[in-house]
Amino acid sequence: MSEPKRRDKAATRAALLEAARRRFAEHGFDGTGVRDIAADAGVDATLIFRYFGSKQALFEAAVRVEVPEGLGRQVGDEQAASPEALAEALVREVVFADRPEHGGEHPLLVMLRSAGRPEVRARLREEVCEGYLADFAERLGGDDAELRAELVGALLIGMGLMRSVIGSPELSRASFEQTRGLVRAMVAALEGEKSQG
Amino acid sequence: MSEPKRRDKAATRAALLEAARRRFAEHGFDGTGVRDIAADAGVDATLIFRYFGSKQALFEAAVRVEVPEGLGRQVGDEQAASPEALAEALVREVVFADRPEHGGEHPLLVMLRSAGRPEVRARLREEVCEGYLADFAERLGGDDAELRAELVGALLIGMGLMRSVIGSPELSRASFEQTRGLVRAMVAALEGEKSQG
């Protein structure tokens, strides 16, 4: 029936990581025990400490994500993408992401379910503000550009929250295309409100 | 030094409730122990079960909030308040609320720190969707009114999240008045996007 399961450190580590992602995504940090994760992965719980050091370290590895170039911090020089287009890309990336290996959700949304923990909040702040909203402000222009950029961030992460944490009916059912025009309109409205243009 | 502390059921219950609100607001459900709450209140932990039944029931009592009339479900008939004005009132009420007895924050935001628990998510959905966004959709009009109402909800709760959970720099520092115009503009933009007007 089941093959005797060859010993493979890398595969075991990967299985642990995947099981952790799913558990943490669904139940949050505190709602997940190391034994649950290990059981899902089909290995012994102590391997978590062998391979990752601690439950906390496993969590950090599980929600680690690379910000795609061109979405957050700009690498080269201006690509001349409009704020609306950038916001649209962020919505697709973060809110409507399909990540089977993270339990279907973007790590940022996964972290929201563990927002009771200070370290998680700190990472959220870092990734949202510095990772994603960093050059958004420059792109917007005006002297309260940072504030307006954070409002866009609030809209995006609020959408993610409504979809995956709160589970509001319409946003949960909606497709990226359905929200696309509405988001663009809201972001565009922000451009017409520069306090010093 | 300290008076012998007269026995008073009501006062003890109230002290427990206040301590619970503060603890839950800061550390979330899982990050708070019944002994912590009791210590803050200066009473024995077992009184929590005497007066509330369980930790979970205490939490529910602690985050219970009455939706002010005129903000959520409409009681009488149309007051003809514009969606922008309604959104503005909601921002003031939820995002910029000053509630010393809840640790300074609106219960909805307090609940966000305990979003790992399914019951908390269910209450959030209920209060946000049915409590606050209920008649917002009618007010907006158009055939995707519910979706647009939820986008406003996403913006509002996203703002609260950025301020009190994530702690983004600009929104945390900003005053209600500073965000007012921007929020109005974003909500107004949504009205120009009715898919069937």
Added chain:
DNA sequence: TCGATAAGTCAACAAGTGATGACTTATGCT
């Protein structure tokens, strides 16, 4: 002043937590 009743305290349990170190077993090289 006595005593009933309500208010508050104490000790403890049963289950679960993350984490550790010693042990066993499979693997792959010589």
Added chain:
DNA sequence: AGCATAAGTCATCACTTGTTGACTTATCGA
């Protein structure tokens, strides 16, 4: 084949968790 080493397991610790029931003590009317 045999052995060193890496991979995986087991028993268990030290601690915390929510919760319970029996106990003590203050309060207030008769």
